[in-house]
Amino acid sequence: MADSIFILFVLCLNVIICEWLIKKPGFRHIGTALLVIIVTAIEANLRIISATETPVYEGIFSYLAPFSLFLLLLSVNLKDLRQAGLPMLTMFLIGSAGTLIGVFISVWAFSAPQTVGKLFYALAGMFAGTYIGGSINYHAVALHYNISKAGNLFVAATAADNIMTALWMVVTILFPPMLQRRYPRLINAHKPAGAPTTANAMVDDPFADSETINPNDLASLLALGFGAIFLSKMLAGFIPAIPFVLILTTIALALAQFRFINKLRGSRLIGLFGVYIFLAVIGAYCDVAALIRDGQLAFILFGMILLMVFIHAVILFGVGALLRQDWAVLAIASQANIGGGTSALALAKSLNRPDLQLPAVLVGTLGNAIGTYLGIFVAEALK
Template sequence: MTDSIFILFVLCLNVIICEWLTKKPGFRQIGTALLVILVTAVEANLGVIPTIETPVYEGIFSYIAPFSLFLLLLSVNLKDLRRAGLPMLTMFLIGSTGTIIGVLVSVWVFSAPQTVGSLFYALAGMFTGTYIGGSINFHAVALHYSVSKAGNLFIAATAADNIMTALWMIVTLTLPVFLQRRFPRQRLIASEDQSAASAENLFSDSETMTPNDLAILLSLGFGAIFISKQLATWFPVFPFVLILTTIALGLAQFRVINTLRGSRLLGLFGIYIFLAVIGAYCDIGALIRDGQLAFVLFGMILLLVLIHALLVFGIGALFRQDWDILGIASQANIGGGTSALALARSLNRPDLQLPAVLVGTLGNAIGTYLGILVAELLR
């Protein structure tokens, strides 16, 4: 079925199904993002919707995806970073450096040009972005290099990334506790300053918005995309995604825009639709035949994360830092602000919940820039 309205109906229905599934035992850990890729891939391979490019798919890649990335970046107000504290910020930046070193080493060790293929440099940029910032940066770099349209490669990378993120949550849950018992450190317990409530609000998917809120967000988003495309045409040296990211971050520094209601809600929904289209491009038969690719990518990710961890925990140990801060800073790199918030809560450190979210937003701010920088160095 190639009717555009029918395709949009199926894509939206898939988001509903996957959101419902994530509330069921066994699916909660998978998450909506990966589920929506898998469900749509099955439907496309069964012939329910097309597996080839259509006007709907092209429109989602050209407008919905960048629009959603723009909206999600509006929550990144860099003025708030001073509330994260110097130790957390320092260890987060050290972790970011470790990620870049790890990516470069893993590309060399696994001979990525031969084992991954011609898009190895883009995958390296995606891994840099996601293990400094998060999935926003992963998708932004993938969109820039059109990895999103290489369905099998993208899904293999996403699967390996999800496995690593889950494993690293287990590591950062247990390692700080173990190290505190073996090598006690003084815990820098800061004032909570309503950090738990503030952190929760930053990552709430439930928002109340008015027609005026929606109109403002649509105007800002489509206006920013238009300006970014024009500037990218006039100055080809600057990628469209980086221009759009810069405009979003510039606007996010104004509190009246940073606090607009509905930006996260619309942004997340748009990303899910974008991921559904990626699933539609997936050839499941070819993915099974090329299953070894996922193992290669997971090996690269495992090595880069180990190098990242050695740098964070090694330097942190040398300067006798709070083990909880090291674990949360590392999780903010590897899993993003949401998982860092969950880790702070699990470690019973409400004073570190807001700092965890704030360094996560810093990662969102710099991840795409550094991801594209690494990709261009390797290209």
């Protein structure tokens, strides 16, 4: 069915269903993002909703997706990075360099132009963005290169990425204690100067999915988002060499440096919901029969990702070993690259390192700040 109101009803209902499902055993490790793509893809292939472009889908791609990405970036205040500490920041940036090297090598090793297809460069940019920053950057690069409308390719890439992220969490949990036993390092577990207490940090956790907002917060976020999109489109028209998504990212980061904007409640909540609706539309474009027929693509993409992450790890842990860095710092910096700030925070908790919880979140936000720029740089270099 192509009725716009009915489609919006189904897309919102899918988010409710997926949020409920991830609380059940067997689904919680899939995550809402991938699950909402799968559920909507099934509905579209059963012709419950339209599987082709409609005005509501176009509106979501043109306005809701960039608006949501803008809101998610408002939590990135770069002034907080001094609290992460020099070792964590240094290792994170080395890990980011390792990711970039890994992306270029994997594209060459797997002959990506032939095995992946003509959009290989955009996928490489997406992987660079997400393995330096996170899902915000992954979706921003995908939106810029219209990978979002190549449903099958996007789903295969997302599935491979999710598997790798889960595997890397296991690796980074196991590695630090093993390496510490074999090659002991002095653990300097202290709270970085000027850092708030863990309790306070968790109150202001930028990764919380629930917030209490008031009409002023909501109106401020809507005004900022609509104004930023309007300004970005205007500037992109005047300076066509600079992509719209990079202009919007820059405006969001500039605004996020003002505390009264950075602290507006609801940016994470509304942004996350918008991204889920955006992902649901990607699912609607997915042809399940074609995806099954071309299933080998997911294996190729997973092989590329595996090589990227292996090279990233060799460089990060190799340099870190030479500098005699704390193994937990290396693992958390790596997890902040590969999995993002949320999983880096979870890893710090799993390793029983409360002193590294705040630095984990902060370097994750640095990744969000630079990931889209570097992702588009990689894609353009390979184009």
